[in-house]
Protein backbone atom coordinates (compact mmCIF):
# COMPACT_ATOMS: atom_id res chain seq x y z
CA UNK A 660 0.00 0.00 0.00
CA UNK A 661 1.57 3.33 -1.02
CA UNK A 662 1.82 5.69 1.85
CA UNK A 663 1.37 9.42 1.67
CA UNK A 664 3.94 10.96 3.91
CA UNK A 665 3.26 14.51 4.93
CA UNK A 666 6.50 16.29 3.95
CA UNK A 667 5.68 19.39 6.01
CA UNK A 668 5.18 17.31 9.13
CA UNK A 669 8.42 15.47 8.54
CA UNK A 670 10.38 18.68 7.92
CA UNK A 671 8.84 20.24 11.04
CA UNK A 672 9.86 17.21 13.08
CA UNK A 673 13.41 17.38 11.75
CA UNK A 674 13.58 21.13 12.41
CA UNK A 675 12.49 20.43 15.99
CA UNK A 676 15.45 18.11 16.48
CA UNK A 677 13.62 14.84 15.96
CA UNK A 678 15.67 12.33 14.03
CA UNK A 679 14.66 9.19 12.21
CA UNK A 680 16.36 5.84 12.40
CA UNK A 681 15.46 2.68 10.56
CA UNK A 682 16.53 -0.88 11.10
CA UNK A 683 17.57 -3.20 8.27
CA UNK A 684 18.23 -6.95 8.62
CA UNK A 685 21.94 -7.85 8.63
CA UNK A 686 23.94 -11.09 9.08
CA UNK A 687 24.37 -10.31 12.80
CA UNK A 688 20.73 -9.30 13.34
CA UNK A 689 20.21 -5.78 12.17
CA UNK A 690 21.76 -2.46 11.26
CA UNK A 691 20.41 0.84 12.45
CA UNK A 692 20.59 3.61 9.88
CA UNK A 693 19.96 7.32 10.28
CA UNK A 694 17.31 8.45 7.82
CA UNK A 695 16.96 11.86 6.23
CA UNK A 696 13.45 13.12 5.43
CA UNK A 697 13.88 12.12 1.77
CA UNK A 698 14.85 8.58 2.81
CA UNK A 699 11.59 7.87 4.59
CA UNK A 700 9.35 7.10 1.61
CA UNK A 701 11.81 4.75 -0.17
CA UNK A 702 12.71 3.14 3.16
CA UNK A 703 9.07 2.37 3.94
CA UNK A 704 8.50 1.11 0.41
CA UNK A 705 11.48 -1.29 0.38
CA UNK A 706 14.16 -0.95 3.03
CA UNK A 707 16.29 -3.71 1.49
CA UNK A 708 16.36 -1.93 -1.84
CA UNK A 709 17.04 1.37 -0.09
CA UNK A 710 19.98 -0.06 1.87
CA UNK A 711 21.45 -1.76 -1.20
CA UNK A 712 21.27 1.45 -3.23
CA UNK A 713 22.78 3.49 -0.45
CA UNK A 714 25.80 1.20 -0.69
CA UNK A 715 25.92 1.38 -4.47
CA UNK A 716 24.70 -2.18 -4.85
CA UNK A 717 21.72 -4.14 -6.13
CA UNK A 718 19.05 -5.57 -3.87
CA UNK A 719 20.04 -9.10 -4.95
CA UNK A 720 23.56 -8.46 -3.65
CA UNK A 721 22.13 -7.33 -0.34
CA UNK A 722 20.01 -10.50 -0.16
CA UNK A 723 23.08 -12.64 -0.95
CA UNK A 724 25.04 -10.84 1.76
CA UNK A 725 22.39 -11.71 4.36
CA UNK A 726 21.96 -15.27 2.99
CA UNK A 727 25.72 -15.96 3.22
CA UNK A 728 25.91 -14.56 6.77
CA UNK A 729 28.24 -11.91 5.43
CA UNK A 730 30.83 -14.40 4.23
CA UNK A 731 32.11 -13.76 0.68
CA UNK A 732 32.05 -16.64 -1.77
CA UNK A 733 34.83 -17.84 -4.05
CA UNK A 734 34.28 -16.68 -7.63
CA UNK A 735 36.39 -19.37 -9.30
CA UNK A 736 34.99 -22.24 -11.30
CA UNK A 737 35.86 -25.79 -10.36
CA UNK A 738 37.38 -28.19 -12.89
CA UNK A 739 33.83 -29.43 -13.50
CA UNK A 740 32.83 -25.93 -14.58
CA UNK A 741 30.53 -25.21 -11.65
CA UNK A 742 31.08 -22.35 -9.30
CA UNK A 743 33.30 -23.10 -6.34
CA UNK A 744 31.24 -23.09 -3.17
CA UNK A 745 34.09 -22.36 -0.77
CA UNK A 746 34.16 -19.11 1.10
CA UNK A 747 36.83 -16.46 0.90
CA UNK A 748 38.93 -16.57 4.07
CA UNK A 749 38.43 -13.95 6.73
CA UNK A 750 35.29 -14.98 8.55
CA UNK A 751 31.60 -14.33 8.51
CA UNK A 752 29.64 -11.20 9.33
CA UNK A 753 31.73 -8.83 7.27
CA UNK A 754 30.28 -5.42 6.62
CA UNK A 755 28.28 -5.10 3.44
CA UNK A 756 30.84 -2.85 1.74
CA UNK A 757 33.63 -5.32 2.59
CA UNK A 758 31.55 -8.27 1.45
CA UNK A 759 30.83 -6.48 -1.86
CA UNK A 760 34.55 -6.07 -2.46
CA UNK A 761 35.51 -9.60 -1.49
CA UNK A 762 32.62 -11.64 -2.88
CA UNK A 763 33.84 -13.37 -6.03
CA UNK A 764 37.41 -13.38 -4.75
CA UNK A 765 39.29 -16.62 -4.28
CA UNK A 766 39.25 -19.25 -1.57
CA UNK A 767 42.54 -20.77 -0.38
CA UNK A 768 42.20 -23.58 -2.96
CA UNK A 769 42.00 -21.07 -5.81
CA UNK A 770 44.86 -18.82 -4.80
CA UNK A 771 43.25 -16.69 -2.12
CA UNK A 772 44.73 -16.04 1.29
CA UNK A 773 44.52 -18.79 3.87
CA UNK A 774 42.49 -18.08 6.99
CA UNK A 775 45.72 -17.46 8.85
CA UNK A 776 46.94 -14.88 6.30
CA UNK A 777 43.54 -13.25 6.11
CA UNK A 778 43.44 -12.67 9.83
CA UNK A 779 46.75 -10.76 9.69
CA UNK A 780 45.24 -8.19 7.32
Ligand SMILES: [Zn+2]
Pocket residue numbers: 733734735743744745765766767768769
Ligand atom coordinates in the same frame (compact mmCIF):
# COMPACT_ATOMS: atom_id res chain seq x y z
ZN1 LIG B 1 37.47 -21.64 -4.64
